Amino acid sequence: MSDLKEQTSTDKRRASGSVNTSKISIKHRKAGEFVARESLLTELFHNPHINCVRNGFIAGFILMILRHLVDDLLHYGRPNWTFELLFLTVGQLHITIIIWSVMTFCTTFVVYYGTYIWANSRKFSGTILKLYDMFWLLIYICYQIGLFVIPCWLVNKYQLPFACAATVILEQLRQILKIHSFVRENAGKIISPSNKSTDSQLSSEFSHFNQYLYFLYAPTLVFRDVYPRTSTIRWNIVFQMFGQVLIGTILLYHVIAYYWMPVFARCFTDTKLTYPSVITSIFDLMLPGVLFFVIGFYGFFHCWLNGFAELLRFADRTFYQDWWNATSSGTFWRSWNIVVHDWLHVYVYKDLIKLFSGNKKLSAICVVIFSAILHEYCMSIVFGFCSVIFIVWFGLVGMFLRIVFPHSKGTLWNIIILTMTPISLAVVPYFYALEISARHFPSNRATFWDVMFKYGNQSKADL
Template sequence: MFYIVLFLVLPCREIVKHQLAIASSFIVLLEQLRQLMKTHSFVRENIENIRSQCHLISESKTNDNTNLVEITCPDFSHYLYFLFAPTLIYRDKYPRNAVIHWDYVLQMFGQVIAAIFYVYYVVVRFCIPTFANLNQNQITLSIFTSVLFNSIMPGSLFLLLGFYGFLHCWLNAFAEMLRFADRMFYKDWWNSTSFAAYYRTWNIVVHDWLYAYIYKEVFALIGETNRVIPAIAVVLLSATFHEYVMIFSLGFFYPVMFVLFAIVGMCFFFFLPRNKGVLYNILVWAFLLIGVGLQSCFYFMEAYARKSCPANDTFWDKLVPRSIVCRVSLPSAKLLHLDL
């Protein structure tokens, strides 16, 4: 457990200490979680083998056996390969391709760079003009609805660009460089007819880790009689760490993602009928687009409120959204900008 605490505390401490920008904080936090999940997988996959070897050594000492069993650990080269491989489940060996296609690697990295610039363009072109001049005193239901619908398109682009840039291009580039043959980083989540299917197919890399080390272990702890509790544990843990990344990257507490992911998403997960058909796929897409629109809307409103509203040194100022409690007019857009 000590290594988990270190992974969770030290990067956040440095982010707060040095006041890193949003993009830099986001990169540090994602890398922190990646290293945490990989380290946990390495420990969990090898601990039973080490324990069995220690048990054999203790038995040989008890029986005065001169042929002592030596503890064998995985080669460091295996661990080093695992650190860079696009998987979160440790194995001593992985399926490997014969050759590296460097033109494919360059193509994937080029598309990652293009996706990053496109995200920046969307922020500058669509998000900043919408929220920079938004007057907090005059937000009515009709204005909020208009802002929400203006946020759906940028939020949808963030979702798709993040998916394509990272889950497709970035992971495939590293897989090609390392000759890693298992390229199932995602499935056809766009055809999902339920949120249960969407959660399982959106990110196979993280889903496999959650299934192996959270779902299966909780399922075993409760006696292998109830599948609902392990599913709830997986959703809550995933939502918590999603919100954890948002809090320390944006620099404020506004649990929009947690509410949509853990509460609304869990309701959809358990109570929406899991039927196949185009209608249910349309419903999943509609709820998904509204969700990313709400996240973009609330987070940008809070970011600009944090820049315009005077801060106070109380503890509650860190927890209470200023976009709700601070009713002041925002300055001109020329005086405000998001530090990306």
């Protein structure tokens, strides 16, 4: 009996210790630093109390599916699940595969061997060497511009549906960021060989092809010659992670088809847009928006990235931090996507600090605007029109909150952040839905801004 109590207390200390260790590693983590460690949720799920929260989410999603299944059985006598939305958003898959294959081939071979030829042919000196480097820099810039322009042109030419267009554009950005990291790190080795890097994971020699190939598929955007690796592949973890990705995808489709689309349909069926209908629709989108965000975050940042990390034996699983404990917008954006944050910090933020003579606040503002522009670029290409929703909402509003409340702390601020998140997840999609619907309605239809300024002064009795 005493042995059983001792074992129980040991298990409790081990579970508590795993959580505390995760917290310590996150607190002292540096951007671009790679150390063998598990993802935060992996550590937290060792605690049965935290694991119970996940079980509660699973039970809720099961009830959500059962609700629609029972409703269909009562009204139709069979499941009435349609996949029209899926067929509309995933079409011309063969064109998408061809575009991705060409991009990947060029990124794999053209970029590496082009950089290798430049590095091994620098046998000049003085002005000729500078002209030689400038020539190859121009080639690099032209390649990156081509990687920006050509996929966008192909998406527009073949009118790829939403999911396929998003796949091409996100893969395009992933490869562009990885190419920049690889070229940047190796250019530093070649141009300034005397300045040895303080990073032990970067050698002084030009990287080998197998190192570059591994980096292209590793779940990071920051290139290093050596990453911490695990000794074995745990195939049960691989199947578990990708299995959860599949389940999460089904749940996402369910949320979009049965909770989002009925609200979006109002934008296309209501010929008159009124202030009350706008407010009602935004509130109706909040809960589905939260479900979409939670499922998407867990499915991609935890399951998808951990699945690839396990396959590649990539030991640093810090793909996110505890964004749910954030008390400021800056902390939230730094915490929820570590993969992109590391790239922005290493290759944008640090360079801007040097450019602005150490002005960290101005550098941080520029990074926020740059990130908002990238998001806006993705949405513009996918939807086929340019809007400034992301720039205004996440760029200007996020920048304002960052300036006014840079180091806010406490439970109240955490509640404010957790309240603003559902609002953002409802407002942004609704604005895009309004923009799309406005392109299908007659020109005499009132726009959102007409409603805000024309009807905004109505009395409460009229509303």
